[in-house]
Amino acid sequence: MDKIEKALQKLTLKEREAIKQLLTKLQSGQIDDLDIKKLKGRDDIFRARKGKIRIIYRNDGNGFCILSIERRNETTYK
Numbered sequence: 733m734d735k736i737e738k739a740l741q742k743l744t745l746k747e748r749e750a751i752k753q754l755l756t757k758l759q760s761g762q763i764d765d766l767d768i769k770k771l772k773g774r775d776d777i778f779r780a781r782k783g784k785i786r787i788i789y790r791n792d793g794n795g796f797c798i799l800s801i802e803r804r805n806e807t808t809y810k
Contacts, residue, residue, distance in 0.1 A: 739801040743785070750782045751801060758789070758796060 740748060757766055758780065767781040771788070777799070780787040788800040 736798055736801055743801075743803075747783075747785055751785060751787065754780055754782050754787065755798075758787075 740751070743751065754766065757763065769779050769781075771777045771779055776790050776792065778789055778791060780789065781804075784804045786800075786802055786804055787798060790797045790799055
């Protein structure tokens with residue numbers, strides 16, 4: 733089991749549905765209404781926020797690669 737699957741198992745069903753919708757919008761390119769920010773110090777790594785859930789991903793031109801999915805806490809961005 734990889735890191736992303738473990739992170740998803742820790743989330744509630746409602747949170748998983750929100751993540752699914754967010755990932756669908758990211759994949760289709762409908763990012764206008766999403767809360768997305770570029771992380772400091774990196775040009776290719778972004779954060780998408782939905783409530784307390786954060787998706788850290790890398791934009792590689794052709795699409796995106798999910799690096800992390802987790803609840804917001806003091807170590808989320810470290």
